Amino acid sequence: MSARILDGKMLAQRLQQELKNEVELLRVRFGKTPRFMNITIGQEPSAGSYGKSQKRAADFIGIDYQFAYLSSQVTQKELLDYVHGLNEDPDIHGIMLHKPVPEGIDFQQAVNRIVPHKDIEGMNIANLGLLMLGRTNIIPCTSAAAMALLLSCGIDLAGKEAVIVGRSEIVGKPMMLLLLEKNATVTVCHRGTSKAGRLIDQVGRAEVLVVAMGKPGFIKGAWVREGSVVIDVGINAVNGKIVGDVEFDEAARRAAFITPVPGGVGPLTAVMLMKNGIETFKTQMQMV
Numbered sequence: 648m649s650a651r652i653l654d655g656k657m658l659a660q661r662l663q664q665e666l667k668n669e670v671e672l673l674r675v676r677f678g679k680t681p682r683f684m685n686i687t688i689g690q691e692p693s694a695g696s697y698g699k700s701q702k703r704a705a706d707f708i709g710i711d712y713q714f715a716y717l718s719s720q721v722t723q724k725e726l727l728d729y730v731h732g733l734n735e736d737p738d739i740h741g742i743m744l745h746k747p748v749p750e751g752i753d754f755q756q757a758v759n760r761i762v763p764h765k766d767i768e769g770m771n772i773a774n775l776g777l778l779m780l781g782r783t784n785i786i787p788c789t790s791a792a793a794m795a796l797l798l799s800c801g802i803d804l805a806g807k808e809a810v811i812v813g814r815s816e817i818v819g820k821p822m823m824l825l826l827l828e829k830n831a832t833v834t835v836c837h838r839g840t841s842k843a844g845r846l847i848d849q850v851g852r853a854e855v856l857v858v859a860m861g862k863p864g865f866i867k868g869a870w871v872r873e874g875s876v877v878i879d880v881g882i883n884a885v886n887g888k889i890v891g892d893v894e895f896d897e898a899a900r901r902a903a904f905i906t907p908v909p910g911g912v913g914p915l916t917a918v919m920l921m922k923n924g925i926e927t928f929k930t931q932m933q934m935v
């Protein structure tokens with residue numbers, strides 16, 4: 648079997664166009680343009696590419712997207728006060744805190760300071776709690792992107808064996824909840840699974856495999872179940888090239904659908920951030 652490629656760039660373009668149309672309608676209805684603030688502390692080089700793709704997506708959609716660069720010497724209290732100021736500003740409709748943050752800064756405490764109706768990454772504990780209850784439309788962006796690609800193949804997830812490799816707060820855990828919402832039977836694997844020598848078996852069972860490890864080519868193509876859907880979230884730089892966590896060529900021979908890296912989940916992530924932001928904007932417009 649030769650897998651069909653799940654093209655994240657194409658899906659991102661389609662979604663961006665839909666969001667652009669929606670923002671135009673919202674502008675007519677409320678007389679306002681959504682405005683979001685990305686807080687970046689210090690000059691982390693990684694802020695570059697994700698930040699740029701956020702700005703590109705925002706510009707296309709018609710969102711006013713700004714960056715606040717805080718000094719790497721900023722204290723936790725100064726950061727919390729800064730977030731509070733943005734919470735109180737009626738012209739800011741969405742806030743995100745770029746990761747990583749310098750040592751000594753408590754990321755989750757700062758994200759929890761963002762009011763839930765401005766938390767465009769969906770990482771505030773209130774939004775994570777609502778996600779757990781299946782009652783939010785603010786979904787952590789990477790898992791929202793992975794889910795959009797998965798749903799684009801048109802498979803019915805109910806009762807499917809879904810295996811996630813990686814249990815991070817930003818990808819693996821939200822993905823687990825989203826797949827459960829769709830009635831998949833979900834297994835979450837992590838380092839402990841590998842240490843027990845059980846990862847190969849778990850991967851081999853997966854009708855839907857979502858991998859977010861940060862380990863280039865760790866999942867061997869030969870482990871992948873015939874006819875499965877493989878969503879590779881990994882982004883790893885190897886010898887100047889970006890590769891995923893799954894050994895692509897062999898996996899593509901076995902799977903029915905597979906995401907490429909680059910060009911799969913990555914291009915959709917920033918668009919999902921904007922989608923969340925449009926939801927927070929609508930909530931705020933309905934609050935006034």
Ligand code: NAD
Pocket residue numbers: 789812813814815816817818819836837838839840841846859860861862880881882883912913916
């Ligand atoms: P993380 O380091 O927070 O989590 C990695 C997870 O993988 C952990 O739960 C760990 O238990 C698991 N893991 C690591 N080694 C393992 C092993 N040998 N066996 C089994 N499990 C193992 O990483 P993260 O932030 O979730 O990111 C994962 C990958 O996804 C990275 O490559 C990152 O660059 C990428 N990513 C992509 C996007 C995107 O927009 N496409 C967004 C976020 C992260």
